[in-house]
């Protein structure tokens with residue numbers, strides 16, 4: 001399956017949040033990202049692929065005087081359809097909250113046209129073990145190409161840095177997958193979820209410590225076109241034959 005890079009860069013920014021493990025923060029990231037883009041002025045589309053419906057519940061709780069977020073319940077679609085998901089007309093972001101336990105094939109169909117893919121990982125031993133296995137599957141089985149610079153990790157609930165957390169970081173560095181934010185464990189996320197808002201919509205004095213890391217993640221998302229172009233340029237350069245400059249002539253070597 002191929003993508004038209006120019007058309008993609010003009011269309012909505014597709015952001016997919018995934019990790020087959022439940023409870024690692026997918027819905028927390030999806031709703032906070034939706035809130036961020038809603039505050040920017042254009043209603044984003046938030047697609048809930050989890051039959052649990054937690055993102056949709058968040059949209060339903062959101063009060064009508066908040067900047068709007070369009071919610072789509074797409075549980076069946078994400079399970080059984082290979083057709084691409086679509087944003088509401090006018091939305092500039094399509095944010096997809098995936099459920100736990102998708103097969104590599106389903107993951108492939110939900111991610112192949114994504115501009116940004118975020119994997120939240122909680123630094124507990126069991127979560128790190130399952131994240132390492134999942135990332136290996138993503139690269140090997142789902143044939144995900146990390147060179148297009150769309151994949152990043154968000155470390156979530158980083159209360160303590162364990163030995164296994166350091167091992168995860170080493171593993172990710174070896175795969176050249178960036179860790180773009182480290183989100184602390186904070187009840188602010190629980191309260192925000194209960195009210196249908198993001199932490200950017202809470203009183204600043206309560207969330208000052210949380211906002212810095214969230215903003216690193218939003219900054220990375222905002223650079224999606226630059227990342228895609230960097231990836232395409234790097235791909236073109238890789239395809240060029242090596243050029244060796246000698247004293248008298250240019251020599252092409254393959």
Ligand SMILES: Nc1ncnc2c1ncn2[C@@H]1O[C@H](COP(=O)(O)OP(=O)(O)O)[C@@H](O)[C@H]1O
Nearest residue numbers: 022023024025026027028157184185186189190
């Ligand atoms: N950084 C955090 N600090 C405190 N609680 C969190 C944090 N991230 C997520 N949670 C809470 O953990 C629970 C699971 O998070 P959730 O985003 O629903 O995970 P997932 O969608 O991956 O199953 C929720 O109750 C959520 O409010």
Ligand SMILES: [Mg+2]
Nearest residue numbers: 026027050054
């Ligand atoms: Mg969820």
